[in-house]
Amino acid sequence: MELLKQKIVNEGKALSDTVLKVDRFLNHQIDPQLMQEIGKEFASLFQESGITKILTLESSGIAPSVMTGLQLDVPVIFARKRKSLTLVENLYSANVYSFTKQETSEISISSDFITSEDTVLVIDDFLANGQAALGLIDLVKQAGAKIAGVGIVIEKAFQEGGSLIEEQGIRLESLAKIASLSKGNVTFEEEETI
């Protein structure tokens, strides 16, 4: 997605070989027009997939998901993160390890909102080690729903998340795939591969 790549080049900051800061338009300050274009792109990629629900993770997944939900005319559910395990009824939960924070969070959704009748599109802002996306996929499986695919705004394609998802036979669509980062420089993958 050219507009997104331009935005990453112009307003993103590669802080190191692994850290890309995009808090000017995606995960702290949000550019609503860009989110709308992202929503249109995901909707176009998954329009034949019979999506009935979108599942994302708070907080940075919400804006692109709601814009996609608007285009596909389906509800969005966001999983909540907690630090400690809380015993609450009617929840699907999964543990997600963050390599950045070096801590495990529990993510969970109410079992009221995804059922075995649903076909779910999982959306998140970033894909790196894939732990958050795999946690979301786990929640969908617990609900017995079908997974139409995973839509990612920015994939760090040099990390293992992408292959972990595709190994499960799940369709992955990343709007910007970063081949490498070095301080001050972002290189995108030349060709989109599926």
Place this chain on the structure above:
Amino acid sequence: MELLKQKIVNEGKALSDTVLKVDRFLNHQIDPQLMQEIGKEFASLFQESGITKILTLESSGIAPSVMTGLQLDVPVIFARKRKSLTLVENLYSANVYSFTKQETSEISISSDFITSEDTVLVIDDFLANGQAALGLIDLVKQAGAKIAGVGIVIEKAFQEGGSLIEEQGIRLESLAKIASLSKGNVTFEEEETI
């Protein structure tokens, strides 16, 4: 806003005299079409206010804020919540006490995204005791920016948040004002008052 009130009546659940559950369309599962209408309503109410930025709080404030930002063509910043005080440079921070959780969170934003040149609309999903909204107002003041007003999706008008904001001379627009809750019953205020 009639559509919102209908949604509250049809899909909300008054669990007690003070707790309204709206996780079917606002703060867990999100109805994107409703969010779009909410965005149009806030944009219409504040279109003459010269808004340059919208400030909200993760997570449930993000969807209505991004839809409003889309209509007004301005960026949205969401403040993050943390449980403990972290010393990080270039942050504006405020403490917010949650009566529900009985704990104090620190909310913060990067000082990069709101400046003294900005006119800010504060948006949140709920207004009850007003602690979150007052914290957001505090962040805007720390930045030296102008506050155009506060836009709230659902106000529990029987709690003190509304008067605390208006006492500061700040314009408050709530799209649904609840006069009272009792288990199973929601009563709205008859007339919108400013």
